[in-house]
Amino acid sequence: MPRQRHEARLEVPITNVFAALIDVAARGRWGSAQLLLDAPQPRAGCIYAQQRGSVFRRGKVLECLRPVSMTLQETLFDPPCSVNLRLHWRLEPLDSGACVLLDARYTLNGAAALRKKHWHDRIHGHCARMLGALRPQVAAAQRVAAFAPASAARVTLERPLIRPARAKHR
16 A cells, blocks of 8 residues: 655644644535634544546545544545545644644555556645645634634635435444
8 A cells, every 4th residue: 555644844833733734624525614723623424525627536534633633534536547545644742833744545446556656646746735735724714813803703615515424224
């Protein structure tokens, strides 16, 4: 199983970084970004599906432990390719902020196995963009919180589209 590791360091409290992580992960999955630092976190077991271009993303939240980790399991369908992807974020406190570690593991199925470099590069780019989006998301949320009262700081750009997983009955 191929694996990628990514890291980002931010000079803000770990709770703010985790809130920004939830917002960044929500884009293209269960909703759009929100400009607030106390967004509701997804529950373990929630499933989501999203189409972007030719790629259909279907996934499930495996764990979300505030403020230290979040794990998503996804399947990316880009006919005739199929990729199983597991994203695990871990936050570690530093003396002056937080360190975000992103571990991406994936398996290539079908025609995707013939395009290993393509999928490696796409997953690498996706992880780099998500980590790169954390800093601006934290800054935007802090600007909103600084200029608005607590009750008005919730600026939602789109309704979240998340639902709990159905129980399996045998």
